[in-house]
Each structure stands twice: as C-alpha cells, then as structure tokens.
Amino acid sequence: MTSPAPHQSVLDNPYVLDLFAGPGGLDVAGHGLDIPSLGIEWDRSACLTRYAAGLDTLHADVSAVRRDAFESLPPEINVLAGGPPCQTYSVAGKGAGRRALDEVKKYIDRLMAGDSDEAVDEELKTLSDPRTAMVLEPLRYALQATRSANRGHRPYDVIVLEQVPAVAPLWQQYAKALRETGLPDGTTYDVSVGVLDTERYGVPQTRSRAVLIARRTGLGEPSLPPATHRAYEAKEWNRQADPTAGPTRQPTLDESDEPRAEAVRATGDLLPWRSMRDALAEPVGTHPGRDRAFLVRSNYGSSGVPGRRGVRTDRQPAATVTGRISRFVVFEHLSERVVREGDRFSMNEAGMLQSFPPDYPWSGTAQAQQVGNAVPPVFGMHLLSAALGLPVPDTDVLRKPWQPATEEQRAKLRGHGCGEADACTARCPRPEDQTPVRSVPEKRVAVPAT
Template sequence: MTSPATSDSAFTNNSCDTEKIHILDLFAGPGGLDVAAHFLGLESTGIEWDANACETRYSAGLQTIHADVRTMRTERFDELPDNINVLAGGPPCQTFSVAGNGAGRRALTEVKSFIKRLVAREESSETIDEELSALGDPRTALVLEPLRWVMAAIENGKPYKAIILEQVPAVLPVWNVYREVLESGDLPGGVKYRTECRVLHTEEYGVPQTRRRAVLIARLAEHGHASMPDKTHKAFTRPKAETAPTGMATLDEAILKEAEHVERPRANRKEREPWVSMSEALRESSKKLGRSEPYVVVSNYGSGGDPKNRGRRTSDQPAFTVTGKISRNVVETPDGQPLPRFTIPESGILQTFPSNFPWRGRDQAQQVGNAVPPRFGAHLLAAALGLEEGRVAEAIEKMDGWPQISEEERERLRKIGCGDKGKCPTKPPHPQG
C-alpha cells in the first residue's frame, strides 16, 4: 500500500494537480517535450546549449535557458524556478546510436558501474568524469547527467516527484541500472522511486514513423506505481529487407530481450488504431506543396550494413526514423522519377510537430531529428503524471496548430534565456568530443 501524498504535493496517489507541475527539460532541443507539455496544460522550462535550437524555442514562445546542463547544475542551480518538480530529458545519443561512432555502446559495462559509483558518493564527480572521458568519447559521460540532477534536487531538499528519460534503444541497459539505484534507497536521504524501463515503438502511439526509444519513467515511491503509457496504435511490421546494420543484430536482440516485460492486463483496454502513414500525416501539407501520391522514400542509411542497399518505404507506410539527415532521403515516384525531398515543415510533421511550428536558426534538419515527437511526449508525460486518457486525446487534437507569438514576446524570452549573453555557451559543452 502506498503512503498518502502530503497536502502540498502535486500528486494525489496516482494522479496529479497539473497547476502545480513544472517540468525541467534537460537537453531540451527545439522543444518536443515542451510542446507536449504546452498542449497538456503543463508548465515547462528547457535547458539547451545549441543557439540554433534556442532560436526555434524563443520563436515558439517556450521558456528557455541557453546554457550547458552541467554548468546549470554545478554553478547556476539557484537560478532555476523554485517550483520545478518534474525532471525530463534525453542526453545526446551520438555515442550510443547505431549511426554514431559507438563509443557508448562499447563502454556500456563500464558506464553501468560508474552509475553505482556515482550514487555511492565515495569519490569525486570529477574523477568519474575523467575516467568516463577516457572510454573513447567524452559525450558518453552525459548519460549520467540526469542522475546527477536527481541527486542535486534531493540534496537541495526538493526531490523530483517524477522523472521521464528517453534515448536510443542501446541506452536501455543504462536505464535499467538507473532503475536499480532509484529503487534501492541508496540515494541521498534514502529517497526511493518506483520505476519502469522499456523500449517503446513510437508508431504504437500514433507517430507516423518507426522510431524506437528506450524510456524510463519514475515516481517518488509515496506517489504510487510508475507505468508505461498504454499503446494506442498497432505496430508496423518491418519488411524483411529492413534488417539491422552489420554487427548490430546481436546487440539489438540483447537489448530487446532485456526490454521484454509482460504488460499488465488493464481493464477496458481499447482496440488499437492502425498505425499512421506518411501520406495520412502529410495530407494537408501535400495539398499546399502539390506533392503527388503515391511516392517512395529511399533511406539515407543502408540496410544490412550495405550502403548500397537502401531501405525503401512507400507513402502508405510510416516513415523511417526521422534523423538529422532526413533531407538526404530520396523521394521518388513508384517508377523511380525524382520528387522534391521532404521540407523542414514536412519533417516536423512526421515528428508530430504542428505544421506551422516556427523552425528557426541553422541546422534545422538536425533540430527536427534530435527532437522528441510531441505526440509521443504527451503519452510519456501523461503516464508519469497519472493524467486521464481523455486529457491526452484533447492535447493531441490541438497539435495541428501552434500559437504564434509577437516579436516583443520573442525578445522577452530571449532576454530571459540569454540575458546579456555573457553566460551563453559559445562552443559545444564540456566535455568536448
């Protein structure tokens, strides 16, 4: 039996008072989780070091701090809003992703040991960072940053009531160690969380692409059980030709095996809807652009590890995972005639951003690819906070359009986020790769 929540808590057992929720989004990017929070009626603040993503955020009216998450934690923690009580984020995934150099994948065993060393607090954080950096890519150390924020909040007397983390599937073993330490009572003050970890498929939540993400959802133990969101759509069956790159099949199988959990039977489970296709998602924008159907998308990545063996999807199927290289995906007619490639707004729609979302700055394709799909984010936030299913449905219905803000409001947010720019990062955050 769970302990009752205190009277000033945002949670009442398995649900929450959304007016008291304020989410801190680490590694916030252009704002996928913040967009989800907006449509759910939740307050959020994002920390993002990339100036281009910050310009998109300011133009979208999202509360932003232009800074390195490490600097904010170690030197500027007291500048954060006092009412933050939920932590979310996805550390940079380049070293863990299939498309990256793989330093993080090769160092998984060591990274898991570092997590336990960090919680033991028997050595300095700097020592752990130095050893992590020696593993091959200093960015690998950033996967520990959310745990450091959890510990900092506890030591500051305000433990986060819920935690939502997501990353590429290769990070699932790391999240499982997070789960161990969050539930162990070894955190400062003996604070405990109830935690779930699993690899989720975004097309099973209405996102028109096959994107797999390792997700961790945690709640303070006194606020009830943590659970993954119910699937709303059917899974897309991957064609046989679309196999994992050479050398990754074994890792993928191991990760997915580790991810397997029997779903708890739930009362009144609804029949799932069909997955959403590219043509269905892009129908309105295609009318404006004059994009004809049907069409075929040829992936930028080779299937089976062969660069010449490009995966192919037809317009009546979900898109491949939207990455920062989506502009390199060839779009053509069924008989091979070239068509215009996906625009930034189209790429954003495939990520479930509103069609009029104000993408700004440079490297917009990379911004789109780095983002959490807002529709997926809404399901994650709702599961973590115990929001009713109807509230999620209402939020998703509103995602067709984004409210436009004035230049004055944009400048106000920029002034808050950057100030005199003296604290804004001018190069990639430490540690550099």
C-alpha cells in the first residue's frame, strides 16, 4: 500500500496510551490535536499535576500494568507512545552507557525471538540500574497486545517513542525488529528513526531527541515531522553577539504581522526559532510578562564562549530545560552594562519554556524535575501529527492559558487513577519509591534518519 494522501489521517479514531507519562507533555499535545489519551505514571507528584490538569491517568508502574492489568486497558487504544527513563544511557562516564546499549539490544532480539517474560525478567534483575530495562517496555507492550487479542486488544497501529540522542541506536534496533522480525501474530511495521532538535519545531529551547515513528504495515510509510523553524547555531550566534553586551535579535517576523507569518507557513519557508523573549515577554494568564531584557546563566555549559559557560540572552532559545531549571539565574538589564541581582524562573515560566501552556497546574513536590523530564508539548504535537498523517499542527493553541480541572473532575480522575477520590491506595506505587528520576543535559548527536 502506498502512503496515504497528504493530511489524511491513517486512523479514524486515534487513542493514545502514554507510557512513562510524567506531568503530561504528550497528553497536552494530544489535547491540542483533539486526540484522547491515557497516561501511566508512577510518580505521585506527577500524577497530582496530571489530575489538576484534567488528564486521564493510571498511578501505576508501567511494568506492573503490563504484567498484571494489561487486559483492563481500554481496547480502543491504537497508538502506543512514550519516553522511558534515559539516565543509564548517557554517553558520559566510563562506558557504562555503551555497555547498557549493547545489553539492551540483545534483550530486544530475545524478546522478539519469543523468550519468556519470566526468563527475561529474571536476568534483568542482574542489571546494575533497573532503569536500564525500562526502555524495553514499549516493545513488551507491543508484544503483549498480540497475546491479549482474544480479549479485545490487537496490535497497535502506530508507535511513537522519544528519548535522549544516546538512545537512537536502540530505536534503530527496534526498527529492525519491527520491520524484519515482526510481532508473534505476523504484524510488521514501517519505521522512521532520527534525532530532531526541538527548536526547529517552535519550542523556545535547544533540546535534541531521538525519535521513532512506526506504522503498522499497510498504513503507509511514516515520515519524521518536517521542521517548521530555523535551527539555532550557538557558534554563529556567538560570532554575531556578545552575550553580556545586551540584547540582539535574530532577523525575525514581527509577531504582530500575522498575515506575513501565515504567508511564510504557506510557502513552506522556515520561521525563525523562538527565543525566551518570544515565550515570556508578553503577559498571559497569571504570567505578568518579562518586559525587560534579561540574561540567563544555567549551571551547565551551552556551547557558549569559553569563560561564559551557560550564559544566554533573552533573544536566544533557552538551554535544555531539565530538573535544574530552578537553579538557572535570571539577570535583568537596567542599562547597557548594569544588571539587577538575579532571580529565578517561576515554575509557570519554566513550563512555558518547555512549551506547556501558561498556568499549567504544576502540583506536588519536585516540580522543577517534573518540568525538566516532560516531553515538550509543542514537539509532541508535531510527532503525533507526523505519525498519524495529519497536517503540520497549529501549535498556537498551546499558548493560551490552561484551564485546570474542577475539584469534582480531579476527584473523579483520582478515583480512576489511584482507586480513591482523595488518596492513593494499595495499588499505587509505594511512597518510598516516589523519588523522581533526575534529568540530565543532552548532547546533540548526529544520527542518520531511516
């Protein structure tokens, strides 16, 4: 079968299962596209954020749901999505990341060859870090769907995965297995894999992600989402502007010149990347706006000038937003060379730099960690649109203030997600296990798309 006609959805009624759902990045993306989703998330505080945002949630361990409650998932779900924990795949350190990649590749092949879950689980217990095995869960969900076919489930039509660039070789291994080996019932997939930079999709930060998009064979060859914005080049910026000398700005469209912006989109030309100022300058919802120029100093490098590690102006995209965002120091310009004592981004602002809507209801503890670990919703809209054959999305819908759930809605969501309207229950992960996974900065990695 050839690819579907442009902008013709490959599914009539997409319904997303979001593994490792966090505070809701992919779910918010689905909301922007009018696509329903169900998220599985183990962290209590992230679930509190999800309930406050009105997102359908299971407060549970992804592995436990697969083993013990897969048949309870809605059989209408036809899109599998997620971004497993990534920390053990860092290319930094003494080679542990590379060894993890090689180990997991072998487990991918073994699972596809039919090795039992019990045997694989027993061996996975020997891994030095249990998070290493989490990257196998999307594949195990795809396999489980074929085993539950007699209970109303069937293979997922579309699979969308994202992770730090170092995980790209595992997505390549996934792609080979899904194309060539296929699932036990004979289902195979057409797959595209690549590393994408989120500022090229309108996210006001530099962040690289390894992406896999798969469609069940017969639904058309998938493509990675086309870039809509220009790439940010740190070296080029540093040749043009001194980060401490005050704001300079890339050539850009006047934000008030909407007809011209529409013309740029219509002709396929790339829009300028969005800066921190583009995201934060104007007041919206409860956000008062940052009308003064400012500098941001992060606590890690960002390919800047030696001696000025991690310093960017408001005219640049933010450095990668991680759980360290609460440590970023923001200095406002009072004159060309005088700045006011630094402050910090609010959680609302941090979320907006991740492309969450203003007034997203961050809740619970470790909110900076929730923000940093999330999928940028604007990027998620592009991923889901490309996976489903939809047109390039209008992401401006996510620039409007988010309407939180009512108390009644939260109680209903929590009753479904935890078992009771106002508390966790025995089925929820244990409180002592609720320490969030730390997020780390990512290095850009060049990986050819397939």
